[in-house]
Amino acid sequence: MMKHTSLKKFIIALAIFLVLCTVIAWQFPSGSAKAPESWISIIPPLMAVTFALVLRNLYISFLVAILCGGFLTTVPAQPLSGLAWLQGGLHGMHFIVSSLLDSTNIQIMVFVILVMSMISVLMQAGGLQGIIDKLERFARSKKSAQFVTVLMGLAIFIDDYANTMIVGSSMRPVTDRFRISREKFAFLVDATSAPIAGIAVISTWIGYEVSLFSQVGTSLHIQMDGYAMFFDALSYRFYCFMMIIFVLINVLSGQDYGPMRRAERNTLKGNQHDTPQLRPQDTLLSEQSKPDPKTRIRASTALLPLGGLFLFLLSGLWIDGGGNALWAQGFLVILNPSAWREVMSKGENNILILALAAGFGLVLAMVCARFLAKLAFSDIIKSVWVGCQRCMVPLSILVLAWSLKAACDSLHTGQFLAQAVGNVVSPLWFPALLFIVAGLTSFATGTSWGTMAILIPTAIPIAFNLDGDIYGLVTMMSLGAVLDGAIFGDHCSPISDTTIMSSIFSSCDHINHVKTQLPYSVTVALLAVLCGYLPAAWGLSSWFCLGLAGGLIGLLYLSLSTIRSQKNKSAG
Numbered sequence: 001m002m003k004h005t006s007l008k009k010f011i012i013a014l015a016i017f018l019v020l021c022t023v024i025a026w027q028f029p030s031g032s033a034k035a036p037e038s039w040i041s042i043i044p045p046l047m048a049v050t051f052a053l054v055l056r057n058l059y060i061s062f063l064v065a066i067l068c069g070g071f072l073t074t075v076p077a078q079p080l081s082g083l084a085w086l087q088g089g090l091h092g093m094h095f096i097v098s099s100l101l102d103s104t105n106i107q108i109m110v111f112v113i114l115v116m117s118m119i120s121v122l123m124q125a126g127g128l129q130g131i132i133d134k135l136e137r138f139a140r141s142k143k144s145a146q147f148v149t150v151l152m153g154l155a156i157f158i159d160d161y162a163n164t165m166i167v168g169s170s171m172r173p174v175t176d177r178f179r180i181s182r183e184k185f186a187f188l189v190d191a192t193s194a195p196i197a198g199i200a201v202i203s204t205w206i207g208y209e210v211s212l213f214s215q216v217g218t219s220l221h222i223q224m225d226g227y228a229m230f231f232d233a234l235s236y237r238f239y240c241f242m243m244i245i246f247v248l249i250n251v252l253s254g255q256d257y258g259p260m261r262r263a264e265r266n267t268l269k270g271n272q273h274d275t276p277q278l279r280p281q282d283t284l285l286s287e288q289s290k291p292d293p294k295t296r297i298r299a300s301t302a303l304l305p306l307g308g309l310f311l312f313l314l315s316g317l318w319i320d321g322g323g324n325a326l327w328a329q330g331f332l333v334i335l336n337p338s339a340w341r342e343v344m345s346k347g348e349n350n351i352l353i354l355a356l357a358a359g360f361g362l363v364l365a366m367v368c369a370r371f372l373a374k375l376a377f378s379d380i381i382k383s384v385w386v387g388c389q390r391c392m393v394p395l396s397i398l399v400l401a402w403s404l405k406a407a408c409d410s411l412h413t414g415q416f417l418a419q420a421v422g423n424v425v426s427p428l429w430f431p432a433l434l435f436i437v438a439g440l441t442s443f444a445t446g447t448s449w450g451t452m453a454i455l456i457p458t459a460i461p462i463a464f465n466l467d468g469d470i471y472g473l474v475t476m477m478s479l480g481a482v483l484d485g486a487i488f489g490d491h492c493s494p495i496s497d498t499t500i501m502s503s504i505f506s507s508c509d510h511i512n513h514v515k516t517q518l519p520y521s522v523t524v525a526l527l528a529v530l531c532g533y534l535p536a537a538w539g540l541s542s543w544f545c546l547g548l549a550g551g552l553i554g555l556l557y558l559s560l561s562t563i564r565s566q567k568n569k570s571a572g
Contacts, residue, residue, distance in 0.1 A: 013054035017047055041411035044069040045458045048404060049441065062400035062453075067092040069407025092407070099402035107351045108211040109398065113391050114358035115207070118305060118365045119159050120387030121380060123166070125369035126291035127302025131155050132170045134299050139171075142178040146188060146251040149175065153192020154244075157200040158306070160193040160498050167192070168505030181267035182508035183516040184260060190491065190502035190517060191247045194448065195240040198487050202309060202357070206230070208398060208449060209483060210351060212456045215405050219457075220464050222471045227317075227350035229479060235542040236431070236480030238532030238549070239488045243524045245550045250520075253557035255564070258519040263512065295373040304368050309361030316353035321346040394449070401453030408457050427466040431477040432533040434459055438485025439525060447497075448490035455482045474537070481533060488528070492521040527552065 044065040051061035070092025071085065078084040099105055122128050135152050139145040149171045156163040168189045175185045197203040213233075214226030222229070250256070256264050291297060318324075318334070321343030326333045333339050366384075369375040425433065434455070442451040456479070463478035464471070490496045494514045503510040531549040536542055 013051045016054065017050040020046055020050065040072055041408070041413040043072060044404060044407045044411065045413060045454055048454055059396070059400065062404055062450075066095055066400070066403045066407050069404070069411060070095060073410050091410075095403040095406040095410075096399065099399055099406055102402070104214055104351055105211065105398075105402055107355045108207045109395055111207040111351070111355040111358045112394055112398070113388055114355065114362050115158070115202075116391045116394075117384045117387030118309075118358065118362040120383045120390065121362070121365040121369050122302045122305065124292050124295070124379065124383035124386075125301045125365070125373040125375050126295045126297035127299065127305070127365075127368065127373070128156060128166055129170070129291050130297045130299035131302055132166060133297060136170065136174060139174050139178075142180060143251065143254055145171070145174050145178045146180060146184070147248075149185065149188045150192055150247055150251055153189065153196060157196045158203050160197040160205070163193040163197065164189055164498060164501045165505050168502065172505075172507055179267055181260075181263040182506055183263035183512050184256070186502050186506035186508040186513040187260065187517045187520060188247065188251075189506050190499060190513070191243055191520075193502065194487050194491060194498050195243045198448075198483060199234060199237050199240045202306075202313065207351075207354065208394065209452070210354070211398065212401065212405075212452055213479065214351065215402065216456055216460045219405075219409055220461060220471075222464075224471065225348070225350045227354065229476075232476045233479035233483065236477045236533070236536060237484050238480070238528040238536075238542075238545065239435070239484035239524060241546055242527050242532070242549045242553075243491075243521075245546070246520065246524050246527075246553050249550070249553050249557055253561060255557045255560040257560060258516070259512075260516040260520065263516050292375055292379055294379075295369075295375050298372055301368045301373045302365075304372075305361045305364035308364045309357050312360045313353060313357035316357060317350060318343055320349050320353060397447075397449050397453065401449075404453065405457040413458060425462070425466070427474045428534070428537045430463060430466055430474060431481040431537055432529045434463075434478050435481040435485040435488075435525075435529060435533055438482050439489040442486045442489025442496075443493045448486035451486035451489065452482060455486075473539075477533060477536060484528065488521060488525050492518050523556075 047068055048061050048065035051064060067089065070090070071088035073091045074084045074088040075081075119128075132152055132155075135148050135155065139148040149167065152167045152171065153163055156166055168186075171189075172182075172185065175182075194205075197205045198209075200206065210226040210230050212226075213229040216222075217224055217226055217229055224232075323334075323339070323343045326339050326343075329336075329339075362384075366380050369380050369383075370377060437459075438451055438455055441455070442448050459482060460475065460478055463475045467474045490498060492514065493499055494510070499514065499517075500510060502508075503513040506513070527549045531552065532542075532545045535545050535548070
């Protein structure tokens with residue numbers, strides 16, 4: 001039955017793909033004035049998107065698309081030649097091997113391994129739990145318990161999985177005591193996981209995002225490092241920042257609307273919670289996230305390595321980018337954002353420094369685990385190994401993303417898209433449309449990383465073309481729009497890992513979590529488009545856009561409070 005269903009899905013995906021190819025070939029015939037590059041260059045990313053949406057299997061979708069890209073480099077010229085087909089298959093394998101051997105990619109993979117290992121050590125040594133214990137003391141009422149949950153989500157910024165597991169497990173008894181619905185608790189956990197990790201300067205996400213930026217920057221001959229491009233896009237991460245503002249105002253106002261309000265009222269009436277069963281992979285993750293029973297729980301065990309990592313990173317970036325020459329402007333130059341942007345743009349080894357900082361943080365974590373937490377050295381080594389095992393999924397997605405981009409580069413996919421779409425879409429609308437497309441793709445596939453991998457190499461060249469082939473506002477906004485749209489879709493997708501884990505570790509029914517969170521996520525997404533990407537495209541400051549959104553969110557909850565207060569008075 002499973003094989004029959006899979007085959008049916010594959011046939012559906014293939015049919016949709018062929019229809020799309022037919023439409024594109026009709027609209028953009030090869031060599032036409034509308035698109036001088038061949039339309040077949042769009043086949044690999046189109047295949048990856050179509051198969052990922054229908055099959056819900058990212059690995060198969062990417063592998064098929066990469067191999068197809070290899071065949072398209074040789075077969076069209078000699079379709080009846082067996083040698084051409086053999087060479088095409090070898091080209092597909094070459095895309096994967098070359099991605100694995102690229103020096104910049106190796107540095108990114110080393111960073112992911114080291115930072116995952118550091119997180120695993122901090123979990124086992126009780127450092128992250130120590131931070132949670134410190135914050136938990138301030139939970140003395142329903143409102144303060146929710147506020148502390150949000151603060152914990154902000155504190156465990158370094159990894160979305162670690163955030164979900166630790167905050168969900170630690171705060172659930174506290175929120176139950178103050179009769180906070182499991183749906184509301186799951187929303188607070190979910191809203192401070194990926195949206196936080198995605199914009200954190202140091203996290204398991206940063207290496208992935210920087211690597212995608214570096215790749216597309218190189219192909220477009222942008223004279224900037226991927227890390228500097230990340231900071232440029234950071235100002236346009238409207239969904240992530242607006243979600244943080246939304247959550248804080250929601251908690252402080254004490255007001256809810258839609259299905260979330262009904263869930264809160266049901267909990268106040270004393271309705272029992274349904275506790276979902278852990279999946280086998282979540283049970284393993286849950287056990288790995290718990291501190292060793294013999295360890296001494298101390299916040300300093302985590303704070304010292306994290307602080308050391310930040311200091312190493314900032315110092316390295318400053319020195320590598322020629323920051324020492326700026327000291328003539330005074331000591332306060334280090335607080336000047338323009339100075340940091342200049343330093344970032346001039347840095348030549350930013351990704352290497354990122355990897356070295358992660359290594360420094362891991363060494364500090366191991367030292368603190370041994371001498372502060374009194375964790376046995378053998379247990380420290382085991383936790384490092386657990387961290388390495390957790391790297392397999394993100395690293396495999398990374399390699400597939402790099403390989404698909406290599407296939408697209410060989411076929412000039414970016415140039416085709418820029419020529420085909422550049423004269424149709426207005427630069428003023430493109431970032432907003434890109435945010436929506438990324439959101440829909442991520443929602444349907446349940447993966448933000450896969451969405452980023454598909455859209456950044458294909459959509460950013462269009463943005464670059466709309467900017468007049470310079471690294472300008474539309475390009476920077478589009479970088480942020482892809483990342484934020486991917487996180488938005490992943491945030492409310494019922495098949496997303498982080499959404500599922502938020503339900504499980506908050507002990508909330510998964511469908512109830514999705515139904516109650518969706519209106520809030522859509523509200524923030526609408527604000528990101530209407531108050532963020534559209535006004536910013538007209539030249540308004542991103543800070544003004546965030547302030548405008550914050551004011552509207554505040555007005556929304558003030559209105560809810562006023563209306564309900566008046567209703568209560570009338571009822572009384």
